[in-house]
Amino acid sequence: MLARRHLLAGLALAPTPLFAQPAGRALTLVVPFAPGGSTDVGARLIAPRLAHHLGQSVVVENRPGAGGATASDQVRRATPDGSTLLIAVASTHGVNPAVFPDLPYDAERDFAAVALLGVTGFVVVVRADAGFADMNGLVAKLRAEPGKHNYASAGVGSMPHLAGEWFRTALGLQVEHVPYRGGGPAMVALMGGEVTYMIESIPTVAGAITDGRLKALARASARASGPVAELPPLADLVPGFDAETWILAAAPAGTPAPVLARLNAAFNAALAEPELAERLRAIGTEPVTDSTPESAARHISTEIARWRRVVAETGVTIERR
Numbered sequence: 001m002l003a004r005r006h007l008l009a010g011l012a013l014a015p016t017p018l019f020a021q022p023a024g025r026a027l028t029l030v031v032p033f034a035p036g037g038s039t040d041v042g043a044r045l046i047a048p049r050l051a052h053h054l055g056q057s058v059v060v061e062n063r064p065g066a067g068g069a070t071a072s073d074q075v076r077r078a079t080p081d082g083s084t085l086l087i088a089v090a091s092t093h094g095v096n097p098a099v100f101p102d103l104p105y106d107a108e109r110d111f112a113a114v115a116l117l118g119v120t121g122f123v124v125v126v127r128a129d130a131g132f133a134d135m136n137g138l139v140a141k142l143r144a145e146p147g148k149h150n151y152a153s154a155g156v157g158s159m160p161h162l163a164g165e166w167f168r169t170a171l172g173l174q175v176e177h178v179p180y181r182g183g184g185p186a187m188v189a190l191m192g193g194e195v196t197y198m199i200e201s202i203p204t205v206a207g208a209i210t211d212g213r214l215k216a217l218a219r220a221s222a223r224a225s226g227p228v229a230e231l232p233p234l235a236d237l238v239p240g241f242d243a244e245t246w247i248l249a250a251a252p253a254g255t256p257a258p259v260l261a262r263l264n265a266a267f268n269a270a271l272a273e274p275e276l277a278e279r280l281r282a283i284g285t286e287p288v289t290d291s292t293p294e295s296a297a298r299h300i301s302t303e304i305a306r307w308r309r310v311v312a313e314t315g316v317t318i319e320r321r
Helices: 004-009 038-054 066-076 090-099 135-144 159-170 183-191 202-210 257-271 274-282 293-314
Strands: 027-031 058-062 084-089 111-127 149-153 175-179 197-201 214-219 244-252
Touching: 027 038, 027 066, 038 058, 038 084, 038 111, 038 244, 038 257, 038 274, 066 084, 066 090, 066 244, 084 090, 084 111, 090 159, 090 244, 090 293, 111 135, 111 159, 111 183, 111 202, 111 257, 111 293, 135 214, 149 159, 149 183, 159 175, 159 197, 159 293, 183 197, 183 202, 183 214, 197 202, 202 214, 244 257, 244 293, 257 274, 257 293
Parallel strands: 027 058, 027 084, 149 175, 149 197
Antiparallel strands: 084 244, 111 197, 111 214, 111 244
């Protein structure tokens, strides 16, 4: 039996069939978006600590394009030996499979889940000077003035869009969706008075909430965590409402189970480190330290089923470009 020091420090120099890891090869984490976004930042925070626990180099590679489909297609075609992982997110492995029937990958069949790494909540925000004390006040205003209000999103087909439609249709509200090119521009539009409210990720709006430009009325996530844990959940108004984004490590389908277990253990160990956890929370991501390949796979399946149901119930139709 190999000693623990060989597992952590010497694996890259002494590969075995159990791990199927080519000698000297770095582990590549493929991020499906451009550098600088929250997914990229999270991956780059995790990478060095993951390398420490694996005893091998870990590099982050950005492959943006087609809403994450470019990177997903690349990883699904990679050799299933544990040397290439996708940093999957809620859009690539939750929303997109529920919305687009023509993706070049199957989020469940083409991948082997490794570990759920972190979750990021969404919140309902309005301008701080809009006069809404809580969600009941916002809903009352929207119902009193049908057709006179709108909400912003980060774009057609984005999670904020689908969450917005879920909220709107469940309560029978007559409000219009206004898509923007990203959460940042949508937030600017909200602060400028172009729209009445929006549902957006905590990292995008945290600064504007802190400095008093925006007010958070409710959390869209059922999970009570992070800086908005004390806010009432939207599920109080819409039973079952739960919208959060997440990052998850996924390998190509066919990756051996022992390799998945080894990678999973290293991710969990890294995410359990207090310093890394604190840095992730600072960007709005709550680390997950106890996932397994099986629970991560169930998470993907649950998310796809959730958003397929939302698409069916709201009647949203979106074309992929």
